[in-house]
Amino acid sequence: MTNAFNTEAARALGGPDWLRDRRVAAVDRLLDTQFPTSSEEIWRYSRIDDLDLTAYRPLTDIEMGAPGDEPVPGGGPVAAEVGERAGLVVVRDGRVVRHEVDERLATQGVRVCDLATCDLDDVRDWLGATSDASSDYFTVLHDAFLAGGACIIVPDGVVLERPIVVLHWADLEGVASFPHTLVVAGAGSEVAVVERHGSPNIDHLAIGVTEVVVGDNAHVRHLCVQEHGSKTVSIMLQRSHLGRDATLRSSAVALGGHYSRLRVESFLGGERAESDLLAVYFGDRDQMHDFRTLQDHAAPRTRSELLFKGAVEDTARSVYSGMIHLRTDAQKSQAYQTNRNLVLTEGAGAESIPNLEIEADDVRCSHASTVGPIDDDQLYYLETRGVHPKDAERLIVLGFFEDVFAKLPVPSLAGALRRAVHEKVGHLHGAVDNG
Amino acid sequence: MSTLVIQDLHVRVSGLDILRGVNLEIASGEVHALMGPNGSGKSTLSHALMGREGYEVTQGSVTIDGEELIGQPTWLRSRAGLFLSHQYPVEVPGVRILDLLEVAADVDEVAVQEEALRIGVAAEFLDRGVNVEFSGGEQKRAETLQLALLRPKFAILDEVDSGLDVDALRDVARRIEMMTSESKLGVLAITHYSRLLTVLRPDRVHVFIEGRVIKSGGPELADELERTGYEIGEL
Numbered sequence: 001m002t003n004a005f006n007t008e009a010a011r012a013l014g015g016p017d018w019l020r021d022r023r024v025a026a027v028d029r030l031l032d033t034q035f036p037t038s039s040e041e042i043w044r045y046s047r048i049d050d051l052d053l054t055a056y057r058p059l060t061d062i063e064m065g066a067p068g069d070e071p072v073p074g075g076g077p078v079a080a081e082v083g084e085r086a087g088l089v090v091v092r093d094g095r096v097v098r099h100e101v102d103e104r105l106a107t108q109g110v111r112v113c114d115l116a117t118c119d120l121d122d123v124r125d126w127l128g129a130t131s132d133a134s135s136d137y138f139t140v141l142h143d144a145f146l147a148g149g150a151c152i153i154v155p156d157g158v159v160l161e162r163p164i165v166v167l168h169w170a171d172l173e174g175v176a177s178f179p180h181t182l183v184v185a186g187a188g189s190e191v192a193v194v195e196r197h198g199s200p201n202i203d204h205l206a207i208g209v210t211e212v213v214v215g216d217n218a219h220v221r222h223l224c225v226q227e228h229g230s231k232t233v234s235i236m237l238q239r240s241h242l243g244r245d246a247t248l249r250s251s252a253v254a255l256g257g258h259y260s261r262l263r264v265e266s267f268l269g270g271e272r273a274e275s276d277l278l279a280v281y282f283g284d285r286d287q288m289h290d291f292r293t294l295q296d297h298a299a300p301r302t303r304s305e306l307l308f309k310g311a312v313e314d315t316a317r318s319v320y321s322g323m324i325h326l327r328t329d330a331q332k333s334q335a336y337q338t339n340r341n342l343v344l345t346e347g348a349g350a351e352s353i354p355n356l357e358i359e360a361d362d363v364r365c366s367h368a369s370t371v372g373p374i375d376d377d378q379l380y381y382l383e384t385r386g387v388h389p390k391d392a393e394r395l396i397v398l399g400f401f402e403d404v405f406a407k408l409p410v411p412s413l414a415g416a417l418r419r420a421v422h423e424k425v426g427h428l429h430g431a432v433d434n435g
Numbered sequence: 436m437s438t439l440v441i442q443d444l445h446v447r448v449s450g451l452d453i454l455r456g457v458n459l460e461i462a463s464g465e466v467h468a469l470m471g472p473n474g475s476g477k478s479t480l481s482h483a484l485m486g487r488e489g490y491e492v493t494q495g496s497v498t499i500d501g502e503e504l505i506g507q508p509t510w511l512r513s514r515a516g517l518f519l520s521h522q523y524p525v526e527v528p529g530v531r532i533l534d535l536l537e538v539a540a541d542v543d544e545v546a547v548q549e550e551a552l553r554i555g556v557a558a559e560f561l562d563r564g565v566n567v568e569f570s571g572g573e574q575k576r577a578e579t580l581q582l583a584l585l586r587p588k589f590a591i592l593d594e595v596d597s598g599l600d601v602d603a604l605r606d607v608a609r610r611i612e613m614m615t616s617e618s619k620l621g622v623l624a625i626t627h628y629s630r631l632l633t634v635l636r637p638d639r640v641h642v643f644i645e646g647r648v649i650k651s652g653g654p655e656l657a658d659e660l661e662r663t664g665y666e667i668g669e670l
Contacts, residue, residue: 375525376488377525378525378526378527380485380487380488381521381524381525381527381565382527382530382535382539383508383509383510383513384485384509384510384513384518384519384521385510385513385535385536385539385540385581385585386510386513386514386539386540386585387510387535387538387539388510388538389508389510391538392510395527395530395534395535395538396527396530398529398530399527399528399529399530399534399564400528400529401529402528402529402530402564403528403529
């Protein structure tokens with residue numbers, strides 16, 4: 001445990017007393033928590049052994065963003081791509097610097113705010129209720145320095161037609177930030193949330209938690225786009241709890257970061273709950289994208305379907321390790337898991353490890369995983385049409401991701417994300433062309 | 436007016452000599468049928484002409500209007516005016532016909548839709564990845580759609596008549612026939628049945644056995660083959 005992440009530093013961060021007490025308690029827990037190593041299965045193939053916490057320090061109260069201190073006024077390009085929205089939260093260096101919500105929705109009780117200053121006392125109970133069910137060293141560290149974050153509360157029965165945008169931005173060298181997004185969708189409500197995590201090209205450590213509570217018969221769509229700078233290390237947990245007849249369509253797009261780890265966990269706790277989990281990831285240069293997923297079925301007639309697709313080029317690596325857990329109460333449930341990887345260059349590599357743990361006897365369950373290069377026959381086919389091999393490769397890679405793009409919960413962003421992938425496939429060839 | 440000339444073409448695949456001195460000359464607007472039994476090297480010829488990896492040309496030349504194609508990459512052979520209608524068109528998920536024609540030849544969506552109507556490709560197939568879950572007939576219609584839009588000088592039809600029903604065969608053959616007269620497309624139709632040739636009338640028929648043309652003649656040769664089989668090759 002490094003000295004910079006200590007009780008005094010945690011206490012000194014501003015905010016309400018309850019949040020400070022929560023932080024100090026977490027620092028105490030941290031002292032009893034072992035820093036992980038790659039010898040643990042859940043960290044296998046990861047870059048955890050390269051992570052030196054002493055290279056970072058927590059933000060001080062004064063360094064945190066101040067209200068109105070937005071990196072880009074109006075939310076920048078991501079918010080613009082989303083189009084019309086119902087609300088916006090901008091978090092800069094650990095503090096909410098702007099939050100707004102459609103007035104009509106505000107009168108219906110919708111909150112789009114800072115969890116440190118939210119007027120609903122319930123927030124204190126919701127905060128951590130989902131992530132605590134899967135805590136590790138980094139969620140505890142996160143809690144120890146959590147001074148604020150995005151808080152989205154949708155009351156029972158309220159339907160939001162436009163998405164809510166959450167922008168997490170960190171721009172300080174050598175520090176750690178702790179982005180938090182809490183989404184609580186009340187019974188029968190509907191909401192879409194787009195989260196974007198970004199940083200410039202600086203040494204930065206982002207330890208994030210996103211909690212999504214989907215109430216009975218509520219419907220949540222969630223899109224998380226990670227576009228960190230190439231030196232940022234990002235370690236994140238994204239966990240959802242679903243009630244009876246609830247549905248979640250959750251997707252992650254990971255393009256940036258030096259080492260970017262995302263745990264995606266969905267707990268289907270209510271009968272007939274349904275979870276669709278999607279991801280697109282693309283690593284180049286020496287990036288590593290590392291996914292650990294859990295589809296946890298604890299009620300009858302639940303359904304989950306996971307589709308994660310990734311590509312690696314240059315010397316980039318990716319890891320996918322997924323678990324389907326069908327508990328004894330999950331009779332008549334269905335769970336599917338598919339992970340496909342394209343390895344575009346010889347120096348790149350992808351690991352794919354699907355797992356099943358089945359305790360119920362009347363379930364349907366399947367998993368599939370592939371790792372391989374672009375199919376030569378596909379390349380040849382396109383080339384016989386006069387398509388240059390580089391363009392053919394780009395078309396095939398984009399086509400490979402297309403089924404995930406087509407299912408993105410916020411379709412208006414698909415175009416921008418396709419372009420981002422297109423540029424990624426382009427860069428390698430550009431580099432080769434220039435010698 | 437263009438000419439495709441294949442001269443003394445020898446091709447080795449996986450260490451085996453498959454083509455052993457192929458000679459053919461096709462002019463714009465002409466339809467040549469290349470008929471031969473399974474394993475005679477017909478498909479090898481089509482891929483060797485397109486420059487597929489693994490098809491090693493050990494001798495000979497292939498030119499369009501004097502321009503040598505051997506040694507050029509596949510995509511440049513296509514741009515030089517050579518088209519291959521694949522026997523087994525490969526599925527390319529997420530890449531629509533429009534996507535690849537846009538990149539290859541600046542073809543726009545309206546042109547694709549118009550041609551789709553002509554050749555009988557349903558709109559739903561245009562929205563899918565090319566060949567993904569296409570039936571045999573849809574595959575060959577889609578190949579012909581691309582042929583019509585790319586407007587090559589010469590088209591190699593590799594078993595265009597396999598795996599499709601009578602209606603699709605008629606539509607495809609008629610469309611190609613039309614191109615031979617309207618845009619003077621030259622055609623090398625590789626087949627081992629003569630049913631294609633009842634609609635797409637060949638000017639010349641070549642019997643292809645063990646990697647070379649052993650006999651050439653007019654359309655009547657196709658009928659003869661239908662009656663006698665490839666025994667004729669032994670004559």
